[in-house]
Amino acid sequence: MPARRRTGAQVSVIIPTYNRAELLRGSLAALAAQQPPDGGGFEVIVADDGSADETRSVVRDFEHRLDLGYWFQEDRGFRAAAARNAGARLASAPVLVFLDAGVRPGAGFVRAHLAAHSAPPAGQTRAVVGYTYGYRPDADPLPRSATGLPRTPEEIVRRHGHQIGFQDVRHLAFERFGFDLGTAVVPWQWFWSLNCSVRAADFWEVGGFDEDFRSWGGEDLDLGYRLHRRGTAFTVSRDAWALDTPHERSVEDDLSSGAENVLMMARKHPEPVTELLWAWFAEPRDHFEISHDWNVEDEYLLVLRAAEQARGSVVTNELAALRELPAGTRVAVFGCGPVLPEGLPSAELFDFDGSLAGPSPSGGRVRHALGVRTPLADQSVDHVLVTSRLSGVWDRWGNWILDEAHRIGRHVDTRWLAADKVRTATEALL
Numbered sequence: 001m002p003a004r005r006r007t008g009a010q011v012s013v014i015i016p017t018y019n020r021a022e023l024l025r026g027s028l029a030a031l032a033a034q035q036p037p038d039g040g041g042f043e044v045i046v047a048d049d050g051s052a053d054e055t056r057s058v059v060r061d062f063e064h065r066l067d068l069g070y071w072f073q074e075d076r077g078f079r080a081a082a083a084r085n086a087g088a089r090l091a092s093a094p095v096l097v098f099l100d101a102g103v104r105p106g107a108g109f110v111r112a113h114l115a116a117h118s119a120p121p122a123g124q125t126r127a128v129v130g131y132t133y134g135y136r137p138d139a140d141p142l143p144r145s146a147t148g149l150p151r152t153p154e155e156i157v158r159r160h161g162h163q164i165g166f167q168d169v170r171h172l173a174f175e176r177f178g179f180d181l182g183t184a185v186v187p188w189q190w191f192w193s194l195n196c197s198v199r200a201a202d203f204w205e206v207g208g209f210d211e212d213f214r215s216w217g218g219e220d221l222d223l224g225y226r227l228h229r230r231g232t233a234f235t236v237s238r239d240a241w242a243l244d245t246p247h248e249r250s251v252e253d254d255l256s257s258g259a260e261n262v263l264m265m266a267r268k269h270p271e272p273v274t275e276l277l278w279a280w281f282a283e284p285r286d287h288f289e290i291s292h293d294w295n296v297e298d299e300y301l302l303v304l305r306a307a308e309q310a311r312g313s314v315v316t317n318e319l320a321a322l323r324e325l326p327a328g329t330r331v332a333v334f335g336c337g338p339v340l341p342e343g344l345p346s347a348e349l350f351d352f353d354g355s356l357a358g359p360s361p362s363g364g365r366v367r368h369a370l371g372v373r374t375p376l377a378d379q380s381v382d383h384v385l386v387t388s389r390l391s392g393v394w395d396r397w398g399n400w401i402l403d404e405a406h407r408i409g410r411h412v413d414t415r416w417l418a419a420d421k422v423r424t425a426t427e428a429l430l
Contacts, residue, residue: 009043009067011110012091012200015099016047016083018075021054023102026245028058030104030153032065035111042110043067047087050075081209081219084193088200088208096203098220100194103132104153105242112239113197124233125202127188127224129181130195130240131168133157137254153243173295179236185304186273186296187234188224195242196220198227206230210268216254218261221277225269255281263373272352272370273300279372279400299396303370306392307353314339315387318416322347322385330381332409334371334401335389336360348376351389371401376408384409388416 013031017024024046031044044066046059050073059070071086073079088096097113099105113128120126133156160166168174170190174181181187206226213219228234259281266274276299315337322331322345331347338356340349349360350369357368367374370393371386384405390398394417405412 008040009093010037010040011042011095011114012093013044013097013099014087015101016080017101018049019051019053020101021058023245025058026104027101028062035107037111037114045069045087045090047083048072049079049083078215081213082211085208094200096200097197098193102245103194103242106153109240112237116237125199127227127232127234128197129190129236131238132195133243134166135244174236181234186300188228189296191224193220213261215257217258218265222265266373267375270375271368272303275370275372276300309392310389315389316341318387329383331383332381333385335387337389371404378407381409383411385413
């Protein structure tokens with residue numbers, strides 16, 4: 001296999017792959033046609049997750065055209081996160097670009113990724129989301145004949161790039177923020193590993209990809225979340241564009257896997273924003289229709305506004321009813337608020353106001369959660385109290401919260417809803 005030819009690369013392009021030899025060939029051919037960065041080169045590292053096809057032969061075909069490295073790990077199931085980390089360990093450049101096999105970059109791709117890291121906001125580093133034409137995880141946007149490998153990415157984008165169905169599936173979200181996600185509240189939801197970059201120092205500071213992700217989906221969002229929490233700024237580079245090559249996809253399996261992995265992420269980082277992300281990936285429900293352009297941004301802004309409106313409001317009267325429960329009753333409270341009455345039984349306490357998270361006066365701990373999906377196991381408590389503090393999100397998320405309350409608890413108390421209906425009816429009569 002190719003020897004590492006340390007050339008003082010400025011950028012390391014890391015491509016994980018598994019039994020996609022011809023798709024990999026298209027990516028490597030496009031990288032071989034790159035305009036190298038000024039003042040230095042770039043390297044490419046293929047991180048093979050146990051392929052049994054012609055992947056090694058394809059890599060050999062490019063060993064004299066690219067500064068190329070190769071990593072092979074035994075096939076022990078889906079380990080793309082581990083493969084990307086292994087490729088990053090081989091990397092010698094300060095900027096890491098992650099590219100999926102079959103994604104073919106335009107000629108200025110490497111230069112553009114490097115340029116996007118050259119002038120971040122003061123005191124910040126950047127994570128860069130590369131624009132990707134033709135990526136549709138649920139369908140091929142164009143016939144295979146239109147995107148066939150004999151044509152260059154530039155030819156295909158020149159012919160089809162204006163078509164709405166061929167644009168990056170995230171295009172409307174990018175356009176909303178002027179292609180700079182610095183003002184987004186949840187920028188990491190668009191940080192997808194098929195075409196993205198980050199400085200190596202930032203990547204390793206947050207621990208790289210979490211190798212506990214062992215099936216499709218979620219490991220890139222998890223990395224983006226941790227980068228965001230660290231203070232990394234996110235931006236979109238339209239110049240760092242690439243083109244996805246149509247190929248067979250296991251759409252239903254991928255969506256199911258994505259939901260499970262995002263649930264794992266929500267358990268790792270329990271807070272309302274990860275609950276909302278899980279809701280996007282979860283099985284379709286009748287509670288409300290999630291449209292194609294639905295995103296966590298708007299939903300999380302709604303939750304933040306409701307939490308701000310509820311700030312300072314107390315529900316001690318509702319909580320006091322818990323004293324009537326038999327001794328030893330296992331209790332969970334959604335929307336516990338800032339004040340807990342004396343003599344409150346031990347309970348699993350949740351509130352969607354993050355400022356309340358931490359030790360509670362009763363000796364327990366308030367966890368930051370909306371109640372759409374909590375870390376508690378099925379039927380792990382006897383009684384769930386859902387308080388009126390959640391009234392501001394109820395029209396949108398009430399059905400989901402009720403589902404979750406019934407999942408974790410044997411009895412669910414939402415008496416404030418009945419009182420609210422009576423009050424509304426009375427006001428209508430006056």
